[in-house]
Amino acid sequence: MSKDGFIIEAQGIHKTYRMGAAQVQVLKGADIAVKKGEFVAIVGASGSGKSTLLHILGALDRPDKGVVWFEGRDLNGLRGNELNEYRNKMIGFVFQFYHLLDELNVLENVILPAMVPAGIIGWLSKRAGVKKRGLELLKAVGLEERATHKPYQLSGGERQRAAIARALVNEPRLLLADEPTGNLDSATGNGILELLERLNCAGQTIVMVTHDERVAKRAGRTITLADGRVK
Amino acid sequence: MYKLILAFRYLYRRRISFLALAAVALCVFIVVVVMTVMDGLVGDFKRKNHNYTGDCVVGTESLVGFTYYEDFARIAEKADYVEAVTPVIKSYALVGTEGSGRNTGVELMGVDAASFGRVTGFGRTLYYHKGDTSKAFNIKSDANLPGFVIGADLWGGRNEKGEYYYVPNPDATVLSVTCFPLTVKGALAKAGTDVVNTKTFYFSDSSQSGLARVDGAIIYLSFEEAQILCGMTEPVPRASWIHIKFKQGTNIEEGCRQVRQMWAKFYDEHKGKDNAELLSHVTVRSWKEHRRESIAGMEKEQAMLMMMFGLVGLTTVFIVYVVFYMIISHKTKDIGILKSIGASCGDVIVLFLGFAAGLGVIGSAVGVAGGILFLRNINRIEGWLFERFGFQLWDRTIYAIGEIPHRLDLTMLLVVTGCAILACLAGAVLPSVSAARARPADVLQVSQL
Numbered sequence: 001m002s003k004d005g006f007i008i009e010a011q012g013i014h015k016t017y018r019m020g021a022a023q024v025q026v027l028k029g030a031d032i033a034v035k036k037g038e039f040v041a042i043v044g045a046s047g048s049g050k051s052t053l054l055h056i057l058g059a060l061d062r063p064d065k066g067v068v069w070f071e072g073r074d075l076n077g078l079r080g081n082e083l084n085e086y087r088n089k090m091i092g093f094v095f096q097f098y099h100l101l102d103e104l105n106v107l108e109n110v111i112l113p114a115m116v117p118a119g120i121i122g123w124l125s126k127r128a129g130v131k132k133r134g135l136e137l138l139k140a141v142g143l144e145e146r147a148t149h150k151p152y153q154l155s156g157g158e159r160q161r162a163a164i165a166r167a168l169v170n171e172p173r174l175l176l177a178d179e180p181t182g183n184l185d186s187a188t189g190n191g192i193l194e195l196l197e198r199l200n201c202a203g204q205t206i207v208m209v210t211h212d213e214r215v216a217k218r219a220g221r222t223i224t225l226a227d228g229r230v231k
Numbered sequence: 232m233y234k235l236i237l238a239f240r241y242l243y244r245r246r247i248s249f250l251a252l253a254a255v256a257l258c259v260f261i262v263v264v265v266m267t268v269m270d271g272l273v274g275d276f277k278r279k280n281h282n283y284t285g286d287c288v289v290g291t292e293s294l295v296g297f298t299y300y301e302d303f304a305r306i307a308e309k310a311d312y313v314e315a316v317t318p319v320i321k322s323y324a325l326v327g328t329e330g331s332g333r334n335t336g337v338e339l340m341g342v343d344a345a346s347f348g349r350v351t352g353f354g355r356t357l358y359y360h361k362g363d364t365s366k367a368f369n370i371k372s373d374a375n376l377p378g379f380v381i382g383a384d385l386w387g388g389r390n391e392k393g394e395y396y397y398v399p400n401p402d403a404t405v406l407s408v409t410c411f412p413l414t415v416k417g418a419l420a421k422a423g424t425d426v427v428n429t430k431t432f433y434f435s436d437s438s439q440s441g442l443a444r445v446d447g448a449i450i451y452l453s454f455e456e457a458q459i460l461c462g463m464t465e466p467v468p469r470a471s472w473i474h475i476k477f478k479q480g481t482n483i484e485e486g487c488r489q490v491r492q493m494w495a496k497f498y499d500e501h502k503g504k505d506n507a508e509l510l511s512h513v514t515v516r517s518w519k520e521h522r523r524e525s526i527a528g529m530e531k532e533q534a535m536l537m538m539m540f541g542l543v544g545l546t547t548v549f550i551v552y553v554v555f556y557m558i559i560s561h562k563t564k565d566i567g568i569l570k571s572i573g574a575s576c577g578d579v580i581v582l583f584l585g586f587a588a589g590l591g592v593i594g595s596a597v598g599v600a601g602g603i604l605f606l607r608n609i610n611r612i613e614g615w616l617f618e619r620f621g622f623q624l625w626d627r628t629i630y631a632i633g634e635i636p637h638r639l640d641l642t643m644l645l646v647v648t649g650c651a652i653l654a655c656l657a658g659a660v661l662p663s664v665s666a667a668r669a670r671p672a673d674v675l676q677v678s679q680l
Contacts, residue, residue: 052672060571061672080575088573095675099568103240113572115233123232166572 006069007174007205008057009033013066015052026052028228029066034174034207039200041219042209048225050209051178057207058091058176059083071173088116092167096179098159100151100166107147110134110165130169137165141195157188164195168204175199177208181215193218234578237565238585241558242593248586251554252594258547259598259651260605262540266643267606271636273533279441280522282352285317285474287487288521289494290513294322294461295417296469297509303497304473310493312486314476317346320457321471325409326450329431337385338449339410341457344368350476356438358383358397368453370433377456378435379406384447386437395439404434408452412462415469415506428460444525467506483517491515544654551587551658559583559662566666567674576667583666587659591652598651599644606637 015027026049034040044050055061056068059075068075070090078086087093092113100109111134115123138144141161143154151159160180167175177196181189197218200206208219216222224231242248289307291297304316320341325334348354348364357380360367368378387396409429411419432452440446452460454470463469477486494515501507519526559566566579574582605612613635616622624635 055672058571060675061670084570084573084575086573087571093571099564099571099675101237101565101568103237103244103565108236112233116569116573116578118232120232120235 005035006033007036007038008068008070008207010053010057010063010068011066013053013056013063013068015049015056015061015063026228027056027063027066030225030228030230032057032223032230034205036173036205037200037203039196039206039218039220040208041216041222042207042225043211043213043216043222044225046211049228050211050225053225054176054178054207054209057174058093059086060093085117088113089170090173092170092172092175094160094163094167094175094177094180096182098151098156098163098183100159100162102151105148105150106143106154106162107131107134107138109151109162110137110169113166113170134165134169137168138162141165155188156184157191160184160188160192161195164192164199168199173205175204175206177206179210180208181210181212189215234582234585238582238589241562241586242589245558247554247557248590251551251590252597254550254554255547255590255594255651255655256597256601258543258654259595259647260601262543262647263599263602263639263644264605264609265536266540266647267602267639268609268636269533269536270640270643271638273529275441275636276529277519277526280525281518282355283440283442283445284518284521285315285350286477286481286483286518287475287490287515288472288518289475289490289515290319290321290470290472291509293417293509293512294471295413295415295509296320296461296463296471297513298415298467298469298506299497299501299504299510300470300473301468302501303494306497307473307475307490307493310489312478312481312489314478315346315349316476317343317350317474318454318470319347319472319474320454320461320463322410322457322461324450324460326406327409329405329407334409335385339408339457339461340449340451341454341461342451343454347474350474352440353438356440357436358395358439359401359436367451368435370435376433377430377453379408379432380436380438380451381406381434382446382449383437383439384443385450395437397437401434405431406434406450407431408450408460410457410460410462412460414462415466415509428462430456430460432456442525469509487515487517544650547651547654548658551590551655552661555583555587555659555662558586559666562666563669563674566669567671570669570671571675579667580663583659583663584656587655587663588652591655592648594655595648595651599648603639606639609637610634 010030010032013027013030014025016023016025030049030053032042032053042050042053052061056063059078062076070086075083075086101112104112111130114126114130114133118126135144135147138147141164143158143161143165146154146158146162151162154162164180180196181192184192193215196206196208200220206219210216289303300318304318307313308316320339322339324337324339326337327334342353344353344367345365348367353367354362354364357364357367360369367380370376370378383395389395407429409427412428413419438446438449438451458464458468458470475490477483494513498510498513501510569579569582613624
């Protein structure tokens with residue numbers, strides 16, 4: 001944790017994408033700071049750089065300029081394996097399109113992040129514990145009956161709940177959600193938001209990207225991105 | 232662990248994986264079948280060529296032959312690594328059936344039946360005197376008549392199964408054999424009107440060596456008769472070759488090296504003697520070198536085949552590359568997901584290489600199993616095709632091949648399997664590396680579109 005109590009803090013983030021010959025400057029010095037236990041929504045128009053900022057916070061992308069501190073540690077200073085460990089242990093990602101692996105069943109998808117750092121022997125020794133946790137998470141998100149189903153056998157809301165369970169399996173310090181209700185009808189989306197609220201009440205820090213003001217209002221704090229900067 | 236699970240699931244849940252698997256299996260099947268048949272043919276051909284000669288051959292291609300062969304044979308026989316030695320006359324002759332007036336050119340081999348049988352596999356090639364080589368030139372009706380042994384293809388025909396026609400008691404067929412006797416200088420020995428030697432011989436046996444060029448071109452006479460017909464008794468006795476058989480366990484190349492040393496010493500000791508100039512043309516060769524002309528063509532074909540299989544291997548690599556390129560381009564989302572939950576570049580490479588190795592192992596196992604099954608039944612299949620459609624891989628009335636070789640070589644199977652797995656890995660390396668280098672943010676955003 002940084003001295004100011006921020007779990008994650010980004011300062012002066014710049015990011016430019018090359019699209020053919022043209023260069024698109026998405027972020028132009030965005031700053032953001034999130035305290036432990038907060039539920040923050042990042043809102044902004046389409047193309048304002050919300051998802052890009054979220055990817056940078058989750059170390060899925062690197063900024064061209066600017067610094068991201070996670071619990072006081074500069075992410076720019078992390079090397080390959082440290083970044084992998086950061087994504088695996090510290091961050092839980094929830095995507096708009098769920099991004100579950102079609103070849104695995106729901107339980108396997110949920111426990112996948114716990115399998116990633118384990119070798120065969122390591123996995124065999126902790127398999128039972130991880131499976132138990134996976135089933136507990138599925139129960140918590142109301143999918144205990146769907147553990148052996150394949151993702152394509154689930155509805156959109158169920159898939160998103162499975163994706164949230166996956167994001168939580170390694171007990172990450174920070175949950176990053178990119179338009180988690182963007183692909184769902186309002187009733188199902190509401191269920192997901194209620195789930196996120198419950199998680200936040202239990203102490204989970206959440207940063208959520210949305211373009212929907214009504215969804216953003218469910219968060220404890222809203223940050224608006226416009227023209228590549230935080231307003 | 233998840234890499235193993237995912238690699239396995241990719242393998243049996245993706246239809247395109249089955250196509251790649253079928254391609255690998257088919258390539259392995261073809262290589263195993265053709266290599267086994269070709270290896271069998273080449274091995275059989277080499278064995279037959281070795282049976283036709285001794286382990287080492289000392290002599291000259293000149294029809295004049297070389298002198299002092301008896302002295303060298305005596306010395307060679309005493310060497311502790313030598314099992315047996317036999318001199319051979321090699322020349323050409325015209326043969327004709329009495330009264331027909333027609334002549335055919337043949338190769339003439341003058342051999343001492345007993346010792347030639349000890350040095351070579353001659354005894355096994357005979358039909359009527361199989362295993363009793365010393366009597367190869369004996370005529371049943373009259374032991375005093377000079378006999379000849381004739382190449383099986385010169386003598387009679389074969390049925391469609393490749394079996395020669397033999398009768399229990401062959402007629403005492405008579406052949407007149409005509410040779411041009413040569414002096415030590417290579418001139419006709421009987422310059423003038425009577426330039427040839429002709430003698431009548433009686434059929435005693437036929438020889439089937441399995442070598443078309445031998446069985447279709449050679450008649451064997453006793454060494455003494457051939458020596459006289461070729462004029463190689465005067466002024467000093469001459470022979471064309473000395474065939475040497477080494478004792479069991481002797482390395483042929485090493486044995487030949489020692490015979491070369493022995494010959495060099497012999498040559499030095501004899502070079503001043505009468506007609507010793509013929510010794511300068513003498514060479515010492517292993518059976519392989521001696522039969523080089525015959526074997527080389529087959530070996531070249533085998534080398535060509537290996538090259539073609541190299542291309543088949545490259546095709547496999549390319550097929551696997553294309554399949555992996557397609558699979559990976561369909562799996563970019565998975566790569567992004569895996570990276571977003573902490574999988575490293577190495578993990579992604581290992582995942583796809585594991586997939587490729589699985590493809591190689593299963594594909595080659597299927598190919599090898601199919602190959603074994605096919606080879607075990609290849610002769611039955613060919614028989615059925617012949618009965619049903621009249622198709623034969625080799626026309627047995629022409630080619631000296633009995634059944635299609637189908638003996639499997641474990642080393643070859645292991646090498647082919649190993650190569651197939653390596654080919655799969657080679658084909659998967661580039662797509663795997665490019666997948667591993669993909670940035671998660673890019674691939675996840677692309678898959679969202």
